[in-house]
Amino acid sequence: MRAAALGTALLTVLVPALSACGGDAAAGSGNATLKWTSSYFPTHWDPVVGGSGAQFRELALVYASLTRTDENGKAVPDLAKSWEYNVKGDRITFHLRPGLKFSDGEPVDGAAVKAAIDRAKKQQNSALFGDLTSIKSVDAEGLDAVIHLTQVDYQIPQLLGERVLQIASPKAAASPAELDQNPVGAGPFIVTQLIPGTKVLLKKNPDYWDAKNIHIDNVELTSAPDAATVVNGLQTGVYNFADIEPNQAQAAKKAGLEVFVQPGFNASNISLNINKAPFDDDKVVDAVRYAINRKEFVDKLTFGYGEVTDQPFPKGYVAYDPKSENDYSYDPAKSRKLLAEAGHKSGQIKLDLVIPAEDPQAEIVQSQLAAVGITVTIKIDKNWATPFFAKDLTFSLYGTTGRDSAAQTLTAHFGPNGPLNLSSPYEPSGFEAAIARVRQTPLGSPAYPQVLRAATRAGLRSKxxxxxxxxxxxxxxxxxxxxLPKNPAHIDWTGVTISGTR
Incomplete structure (x- = not known):
């Protein structure tokens, strides 16, 4: 959740002082230096633990993956130069590029892929094991990694990309706690200094497979200070790159900066637990659905950069289902009528909306539900993640950065074990069969878009x-x-240059 990432990352740091501790020296050397300050600075550098949320974009400085995502959102070669399925579709073989090595000198081969997948599936604190349920086992055969699947699943090249399988050196990963402090990958950059939660310095990796197209020599990544000071830091040269909120965009433009609009799979939602009252009553669930005015979220929170959505995908994305648009359009009168039919008088339903940090979305929800007679109390729990993922909350908010595999996005939200499904083990009728058809359909099939949208439609029946x-x-x-390349959700440094430093 973006709010959770902000809550974790916005530590009190003296960024100008930090930049003087090496940043100015790097810039003064004449090398091309990226000075990136981030509101989602990684809490972990072990990709098995920290490869979720938005932080995978920063871990991708260090770690490469089997595949990467192009500007159309499709899987293309990265560490793997090619791959193919067997006829049945339950085994896929990835062929790795020859001669590659991790920054500690260990070879990038089938054994490294097998170790990465096994660790992601078995390590106790892995954040990724739920994403790999289609993988039964992996055989290492020299530069080949042969992945045996539990089912026909043509989503694997999309799945094993930059977000889910960033591959660490097996030697370094033998001690996950040490890897978390001293990351070792085969990505475009090598860590030279890491201060947890605060700063990391990196240099170009000369052994990266596409090093000839990496034109940045050094990276200084710092945890962002107070959001209000970020634009000033960019203006004065303390930073030259920063993720910002929509309310900062105009100030950045006025300061002579460029605002890069990176496509993404971001979507915010209100999460209900239908296993708990009052949401065990379908009429109450529908009443909440009709009470929500999506346009107010866009108008008040996105400053012209967002759009309404009633799906876990933005409009225009292949998985977005036009047939499901406006199934529950804003209708407060209908909402009040449903509540009355369910036997609830105005003010009778009282809900705690539990969130990890202050969030203006919560106030909008509170106001809109008050208008139909539901009283909402906003409660902040810094340990929100524990009850949320344990499915103990009744009412909450969530925002996803999406996945490269649309099927993975759908199962995360609507599957019986989906981490973003607060109502587990509930799943909507017909969803299991619909998502199975998605997995069984090759990505290049002409039928794939329609099959995928049908699965989205089935998932949206979820209450x-x-x-x-x-x-x-x-x-x-x-x-x-x-x-920068407009690869959705990813930051790709291929071909990017920094002028005035050479």
Missing amino acids: ALIFTYSQPNLIAKSKSISG
């Missing part, structure tokens, strides 16, 4: 989620940094 709005990722950067 556990009410989607509200989506918005892209916004980045403010110095004009000295060239344009």
